[in-house]
Amino acid sequence: MVRTAEDSVGSTGVAAARPSLLYVVKQVELAARSHMDEVLKPAGITALQYTALTVLRRRDGLSSAQLARNSFVTAQSMADMITALERRGLITRRRDPENRRAMLISLTDEGRELLAAHDAAMDALEERMLSGLTARQRRDLESYLNRCRTALSDVPPH
Amino acid sequence: MVRTAEDSVGSTGVAAARPSLLYVVKQVELAARSHMDEVLKPAGITALQYTALTVLRRRDGLSSAQLARNSFVTAQSMADMITALERRGLITRRRDPENRRAMLISLTDEGRELLAAHDAAMDALEERMLSGLTARQRRDLESYLNRCRTALSDVPPH
DNA sequence: CGTAATTATCAGGAAACCTGTTGGTCGCAG
DNA sequence: CTGCGACCAACAGGTTTCCTGATAATTACG
Numbered sequence: 001m002v003r004t005a006e007d008s009v010g011s012t013g014v015a016a017a018r019p020s021l022l023y024v025v026k027q028v029e030l031a032a033r034s035h036m037d038e039v040l041k042p043a044g045i046t047a048l049q050y051t052a053l054t055v056l057r058r059r060d061g062l063s064s065a066q067l068a069r070n071s072f073v074t075a076q077s078m079a080d081m082i083t084a085l086e087r088r089g090l091i092t093r094r095r096d097p098e099n100r101r102a103m104l105i106s107l108t109d110e111g112r113e114l115l116a117a118h119d120a121a122m123d124a125l126e127e128r129m130l131s132g133l134t135a136r137q138r139r140d141l142e143s144y145l146n147r148c149r150t151a152l153s154d155v156p157p158h
Numbered sequence: 159m160v161r162t163a164e165d166s167v168g169s170t171g172v173a174a175a176r177p178s179l180l181y182v183v184k185q186v187e188l189a190a191r192s193h194m195d196e197v198l199k200p201a202g203i204t205a206l207q208y209t210a211l212t213v214l215r216r217r218d219g220l221s222s223a224q225l226a227r228n229s230f231v232t233a234q235s236m237a238d239m240i241t242a243l244e245r246r247g248l249i250t251r252r253r254d255p256e257n258r259r260a261m262l263i264s265l266t267d268e269g270r271e272l273l274a275a276h277d278a279a280m281d282a283l284e285e286r287m288l289s290g291l292t293a294r295q296r297r298d299l300e301s302y303l304n305r306c307r308t309a310l311s312d313v314p315p316h
Numbered sequence: 317c318g319t320a321a322t323t324a325t326c327a328g329g330a331a332a333c334c335t336g337t338t339g340g341t342c343g344c345a346g
Numbered sequence: 347c348t349g350c351g352a353c354c355a356a357c358a359g360g361t362t363t364c365c366t367g368a369t370a371a372t373t374a375c376g
Binding site for chain 2: 322323324325326333
């Protein structure tokens with residue numbers, strides 16, 4: 001893991017690296033995920049599963065469908081991950097008393113401990129990613145990215 | 159596709175959305191990929207395959223291994239995609255005359271046409287993503303992201 | 317020369333995606 | 347209150363993307 005992007009982008013100062021920003025975002029996410037997977041491998045979970053768990057830590061009691069929308073995947077895809085996490089004992093599900101078709105998802109103690117055990121490593125990874133930026137630039141980056149996310153999320157046609 | 163992130167992040171102005179920037183990058187990439195998949199679906203290729211093709215357009219004659227490093231995946235993973243793209247007639251491979259173990263990959267005319275047919279849509283998508291940013295902010299964003307990518311790519315310990 | 321590194325490739329499998337379908341539940345308009 | 351549409355979960359079945367592990371050919375180097 002942590003494949004070093006030797007032949008990486010940039011370098012070739014040549015003509016218009018076409019989908020520049022779209023591409024750079026992907027590269028950063030790819031690199032970050034690669035590192036995350038390496039950190040999380042001993043724990044036996046993937047970066048995607050870890051992310052889902054962090055969402056649950058912040059917002060307990062979501063349904064699988066809500067989680068899916070939050071992650072831009074279909075409910076079926078999310079269901080695959082949910083069953084994997086439930087089988088591992090990291091989450092539990094219960095019927096929503098106020099909406100009997102929904103299943104509310106919560107972290108188990110084990111899930112919470114697993115997250116806590118990796119907080120430091122994730123903070124370090126984020127710090128490494130941002131190491132070339134000033135505090136001001138970090139705030140700007142976050143702001144810009146949030147605007148990008150919003151622009152892509154707003155319902156277009158339909 | 160194009161799942162709207164209703165219950166999205168932000169909103170809850172509460173305490174520290176922990177892995178903030180790591181998470182936002184993922185969200186943006188996820189949203190962008192979702193839109194890309196929708197645009198590319200009629201052409202029968204995934205966002206990942208499209209990205210690999212754009213890399214080849216920019217840098218013809220890469221080997222599968224180089225392409226893999228560029229994408230932070232293993233050579234085996236990349237080989238899967240390569241065979242899929244070759245089977246579809248979008249790329250061709252030939253032995254490197256100067257290194258007889260390597261296979262050099264190039265786009266076919268069909269592959270080039272497929273890319274060209276989607277340039278406009280991809281430009282539009284990027285424009286939409288950046289619609290909330292000024293030209294100056296776009297340049298800054300690109301600069302910051304490139305610094306992030308570099309910071310994550312540089313070989314750490316070993 | 318012989319060992320290590322690189323490239324491709326095969327086998328096998330897990331995870332993450334998808335479409336399509338079904339059944340239960342809820343909201344609401346008729 | 348009945349029926350229709352929206353929503354949620356789940357099952358079946360499939361593809362793509364990724365992985366580990368192993369093998370073979372080629373190249374680089376001590």
